[in-house]
Amino acid sequence: MKILQYLLWTNCNNSCKFCIRGDKSDAYTKTEDMLASIEKAKNNILSQDWSSYKGGMSIIGGELYYVEDRRLQLALLDLMHTASDTLLKKNDCTCLVLITNLIYNDSFLKEVLHQFEKEGVLNQVHLHTSFDLKYRYKDDNDRQLMQSNLKDLSKEFPTLNLTTQTILTQYFIDAVNSGNFSISDFEDEYHTRFTLLVPLHSNLASTLTDFFPKRRDFINFLIRLYDTNPITFRKFVDSARYAFSSKDFIDTQNDKECRPSNSVFVTSDMMKCGHYDIYRVYSDSDKCMLCDIEALCQRGGTKFE
């Protein structure tokens, strides 16, 4: 499904070392600017003709739900209401994807979700939260806060589509291989679907040990995943293939005219294999990760070249 993603700002309450949204030096310092960015997104949603639109919408930061200023909270509630009124209520095959780190007091997020519930569209809302074993949480308290918020949400909103996304790093592969982390156990405990993301280059990512995977470890991991967690395998393949080509971005922070653009492709060169070089992400090889994924799919998960 095609997704139109509204990027409101890079402001965030966290500082993951690998963050693709950079060092946040462009984060807003004034509430007025944040309000203006929300207003721009709202006006853009209202100006579009959604009547024959078959895709979904996503509204993200940075982070949105940690904000405490009530003016910002009310403006975000109004923006979500606009998305629900113009898109979700008009067509029950569309969806709204929200992505959040859950490392905060989640009372405002719950207010947003209760509003969707009242409007009868909660089943069209997909809440994605991010969880990484390394370079995300400053300490164990943050990790526990995220996990307890996730458990609470699944209890309080049983019809909400909950997905947890983790970057497929070398550290994650090692944790699964050594039995320190189990995807199935996490899914069962937190009533969430688990998805994996291709690790991407950012300001600091290449300086982090254990972030980009070794090619052989990645391939062996995928071969095992195919057998042990076939749904997670399939979702990873889809996300690796389409995550960048099926998204248009409207960056209300930086683009005055709010033109949709596929920002990943604008900045990315093509490799010899025909894939964009965002897939050149092995720590020990220049090979294309997407080519390896396609090879595994073609060979039924049994062997690689």
Ligand SMILES: C[S@@+](CC[C@H](N)C(=O)[O-])C[C@H]1O[C@@H](n2cnc3c(N)ncnc32)[C@H](O)[C@@H]1O
């Ligand atoms: C930029 S964040 C914004 C939403 C929210 N702050 C969060 O972390 O969930 C959106 C997604 O990008 C992912 N992400 C950030 N840096 C990444 C990187 N270097 N490679 C792959 N995914 C990354 C995050 O894990 C998150 O799932």
Ligand code: SF4
């Ligand atoms: S929580 Fe999200 S936006 Fe914030 S630093 Fe981490 S990945 Fe980036």
